Amino acid sequence: MQIRPARQRWWHPLSPVWLVPLVALVAALGVAWQSYAGRGELITISFQNASGIEAGQTPLKFRDVTIGVVEQVNFGAGLSEVLVNVRVSKDVAPYIDAGAEFWVVRPEVSVRGVTGLDTVLSGAFIAGRWDSDSSGARSRFTGLEMPPMLGGPDQTGMVVALKLRDGNQISAGAPILYRGIEVGAVGAPRLDEDGESVLIDAFIEAPYTERLTSASRFWDASGFDVSIGASGVELDVKSLASLIEGGISFDTVVSGGNPVNPGDSFEVYPDEQAARDSVFTRSSDAILPVSVVFDGSVSGLTVGAEVRFRGLRVGQVTDLGAYVEGEGADRRVRLRANLELQIGKLGLGDDAGPEEAMDLLGTFVQTNGLRARLTTASILTGGLLVDLVELPDAAPATILMDAEPYPELPTAEAALSDFSATSQGVFERINALPVEELMQAAIDALDSFRAIAADPATRRVPEAAVSLLDDTRALVTSDDVAAIPAEVRAIAASAREILDKIEEGQAVENLIAAIGRADRALTSFETASTDFPAITAEVRSIAEKVDGLAMEELLASADRLLNSADALIGTEEARELPASFNAALEEVTVFLAQVRAGGAIERANSAISAAEAAANSINEAAQSLPDLSERMSGLVVNADGVIAGYGERSRFNTELMSVLRDIQAAADAVTALARTIERNPNSLILGR
Amino acid sequence: MTAPATPTARSAGLIACTRCGRVFGPDTELCSRCGAPLASRDPRALQRVWAWWLAGLVVYIPANIYPMLITRTLTYSGEGTILGGVIELFGHGDFFVALVVFTASILIPVGKFMAIAFLALSIRDHRFMDEHAQHRLHAVVEFIGRWSMIDVFVVAILASLVRFDAVATINPGIAAVSFALSVAFTMLSAQSFDPRQIWDE
Numbered sequence A: 001m002q003i004r005p006a007r008q009r010w011w012h013p014l015s016p017v018w019l020v021p022l023v024a025l026v027a028a029l030g031v032a033w034q035s036y037a038g039r040g041e042l043i044t045i046s047f048q049n050a051s052g053i054e055a056g057q058t059p060l061k062f063r064d065v066t067i068g069v070v071e072q073v074n075f076g077a078g079l080s081e082v083l084v085n086v087r088v089s090k091d092v093a094p095y096i097d098a099g100a101e102f103w104v105v106r107p108e109v110s111v112r113g114v115t116g117l118d119t120v121l122s123g124a125f126i127a128g129r130w131d132s133d134s135s136g137a138r139s140r141f142t143g144l145e146m147p148p149m150l151g152g153p154d155q156t157g158m159v160v161a162l163k164l165r166d167g168n169q170i171s172a173g174a175p176i177l178y179r180g181i182e183v184g185a186v187g188a189p190r191l192d193e194d195g196e197s198v199l200i201d202a203f204i205e206a207p208y209t210e211r212l213t214s215a216s217r218f219w220d221a222s223g224f225d226v227s228i229g230a231s232g233v234e235l236d237v238k239s240l241a242s243l244i245e246g247g248i249s250f251d252t253v254v255s256g257g258n259p260v261n262p263g264d265s266f267e268v269y270p271d272e273q274a275a276r277d278s279v280f281t282r283s284s285d286a287i288l289p290v291s292v293v294f295d296g297s298v299s300g301l302t303v304g305a306e307v308r309f310r311g312l313r314v315g316q317v318t319d320l321g322a323y324v325e326g327e328g329a330d331r332r333v334r335l336r337a338n339l340e341l342q343i344g345k346l347g348l349g350d351d352a353g354p355e356e357a358m359d360l361l362g363t364f365v366q367t368n369g370l371r372a373r374l375t376t377a378s379i380l381t382g383g384l385l386v387d388l389v390e391l392p393d394a395a396p397a398t399i400l401m402d403a404e405p406y407p408e409l410p411t412a413e414a415a416l417s418d419f420s421a422t423s424q425g426v427f428e429r430i431n432a433l434p435v436e437e438l439m440q441a442a443i444d445a446l447d448s449f450r451a452i453a454a455d456p457a458t459r460r461v462p463e464a465a466v467s468l469l470d471d472t473r474a475l476v477t478s479d480d481v482a483a484i485p486a487e488v489r490a491i492a493a494s495a496r497e498i499l500d501k502i503e504e505g506q507a508v509e510n511l512i513a514a515i516g517r518a519d520r521a522l523t524s525f526e527t528a529s530t531d532f533p534a535i536t537a538e539v540r541s542i543a544e545k546v547d548g549l550a551m552e553e554l555l556a557s558a559d560r561l562l563n564s565a566d567a568l569i570g571t572e573e574a575r576e577l578p579a580s581f582n583a584a585l586e587e588v589t590v591f592l593a594q595v596r597a598g599g600a601i602e603r604a605n606s607a608i609s610a611a612e613a614a615a616n617s618i619n620e621a622a623q624s625l626p627d628l629s630e631r632m633s634g635l636v637v638n639a640d641g642v643i644a645g646y647g648e649r650s651r652f653n654t655e656l657m658s659v660l661r662d663i664q665a666a667a668d669a670v671t672a673l674a675r676t677i678e679r680n681p682n683s684l685i686l687g688r
Numbered sequence B: 001m002t003a004p005a006t007p008t009a010r011s012a013g014l015i016a017c018t019r020c021g022r023v024f025g026p027d028t029e030l031c032s033r034c035g036a037p038l039a040s041r042d043p044r045a046l047q048r049v050w051a052w053w054l055a056g057l058v059v060y061i062p063a064n065i066y067p068m069l070i071t072r073t074l075t076y077s078g079e080g081t082i083l084g085g086v087i088e089l090f091g092h093g094d095f096f097v098a099l100v101v102f103t104a105s106i107l108i109p110v111g112k113f114m115a116i117a118f119l120a121l122s123i124r125d126h127r128f129m130d131e132h133a134q135h136r137l138h139a140v141v142e143f144i145g146r147w148s149m150i151d152v153f154v155v156a157i158l159a160s161l162v163r164f165d166a167v168a169t170i171n172p173g174i175a176a177v178s179f180a181l182s183v184a185f186t187m188l189s190a191q192s193f194d195p196r197q198i199w200d201e
Helices: A016-037 A118-122 A206-211 A240-245 A272-280 A354-368 A419-432 A435-454 A461-476 A484-504 A507-548 A551-569 A572-597 A600-623 A626-647 A656-679 A682-686 B045-065 B082-092 B095-121 B131-161 B174-192
Strands: A041-047 A059-062 A065-075 A082-088 A101-105 A108-110 A113-115 A125-129 A140-142 A157-164 A175-178 A181-186 A198-205 A216-220 A224-229 A232-237 A248-252 A265-269 A287-294 A306-309 A312-325 A332-342 A370-376 A384-390 B069-073 B077-080 B168-172
Touching (some): A016 B045, A016 B174, A065 A125, A157 A206, A181 A206, A198 A206, A248 A272, A265 A272, A287 A312, A287 A354, A354 A370, B045 B082, B045 B095, B045 B174, B069 B131, B082 B095, B095 B131, B095 B174, B131 B168, B131 B174
Parallel strands (some): A041 A140, A059 A125, A157 A265, A175 A248, A216 A265, A306 A384
Antiparallel strands (some): A041 A082, A059 A065, A108 A113, A175 A181, A181 A198, A216 A248, A224 A232, A287 A332, A306 A312, A312 A332, A370 A384, B069 B077, B069 B168
């Protein structure tokens, strides 16, 4: 049996251990290939300062996730910049396009807080920011030296430019506040081209950009304001956060603003009040410097005190000083205040410059009597302000255009309302009263009285009075007078009817309508009053005509009349007149005695008291009805006519006795009426 | 060159067990004492030497390129390669430690590769080294190979001891595994070597 040796395979001489290096080689090559293929893109970022960046160490982070590591740090051409090569992972690299921004995050400790605290331990890192569109990846970038505070492509919002007078209260990263809510942040302040103001880019986050319109106003909300001004002490404390951080607030103070475009510029006002005031003035703060020279003391006037025009603040005092004027004996010290007026507040147009403003002031000074005047701003503090008042009666003056250092406004006497000035004013007014003239006029009046009393004609007056009394008595005793109560009663009845009719007939409404018409008439009269000057002129011409009349002749004829009267008094008949008066008086006395004996007076008294009661009642009625009083007045006129008619009767004296009897009867009737009224007072009104 | 007439097991037609030293007849396949396979000469021993040697060399490359230790502390995050660690230690003035690490991690493995390669190449050629010296070299290589593992042990001990989550953490890198494999492969390579062949005529 032939034993065939086992067939030798070609690999038979090879040891299976060869598989080990083979596997190891394959594995190593695989690892090498994988790490080469997945090592990402290399980008180069140039920085001015690469402090804290270490090759192989410093990560590149996007949204706080490490996406790459610095591979190499070297210098660019001419050692002018540091080139940092960063290996970025493959899946992110396509998004790093032209809009990408890189900056180094280092620990930063400032008054606003500690940022990048994690970098204290881990070291600085490079932060990157880019949008989510991949539009042409680049490999060469320029890094930012400062971390960008404002929103980048991945934040929605709007960047506007803010203009400040100075930037010492605001630092990069300070918050933008809208009603106390943080809605954005500001970037680093920078000077504008002409170096006159500070510009800050402010980023406002997306939903709050709708709050921003062209009517919005920004103001500095940093810290707190303490202002000790003419109007007292004001303390305005904001939140503690803005006290430390600083900040800028904005609000839309009036409605109707237009939408804002990114990059628009806004003025930042020093405080909220100024921001709100600014709505009514233009934003420009062009200044018109003028000076004012005061004669008296300016104690209480301080630098920064207000300058007001018709109650509005239009400027402030910038400078106070004294200077010597005149020569020799006329030398005197005058006090000068320099004012700066804000042209925008004078109500001129948007593009008005100092020349226009000066023209306006010059016109006001000449035509309206514009003067600068010291006025008390606060009685408590005694502070003063400069008031630009219009005094049309002031003596003519002009602005001294060539005065140094600024054009000089004319002044008016200070209107100080402190206590001493007020009491002094009172005394001055008392002093100015015409006491002497008053006394002289009183003395003259007394002299005239004395002359009248000493006049013989005056002495004759009592006698004439007695005769007048006689006539009156005769009148009172007449039948018709006795009939008066009945007539009064009838009048009361008719008055009651009138009252009823008034109640029925909406007289009050008519009255209101009448008042309305009167009101309109008054209004038209008011409009017509513009014609007054013409009327006045006519009146004046009439007066002149009157003046031209022959007053002298009138006086002369009066004089002649007096002389003839004198002559009449001097005649015999006149002399005998007293004797006949005497006889008449004796007759009156007899009559009076008879009257007294007949008890007529008592009855008359009771009748009078009853009539008084009736009169009171009538008075009540009359108060509620002016119309009635007018009728009464008409009645009185009629009665007057009647009385006059009776006075002329010739048989008056001869029928005295029968009249007395009639009086007695009438008095009885009046007494009865009076008693009836006493028992039932409303019968007078009601007519029963 | 020395005593070529010295009788050997092979020349006597016998097979010696390499493990326990007992001598058997020519056709015996297993040692009846210790059970080890018996072969007068293994024709593929040299192949195994070369295979392990190559595998060791392949994994030795990443062991030097990739980081051995990944150290993370609060302020520092670093990866250290073997050579970088040596240079760092040397820079810090720790010459002794640097020397130990350098010897254990670089000098010995590299010397071992060279020694094994030399032995395998000059197994029949005694121009540069006689049989006794070659034998001694083989013994040294076999003995010293395991000491290269101290580097791996250091890494293993550090990685397990220094583990204070946020404050400090040390993790073994790829190089540690590679290095351990490399040491193991070279040890196998040295073991695969049949020193009896040195003496074969």
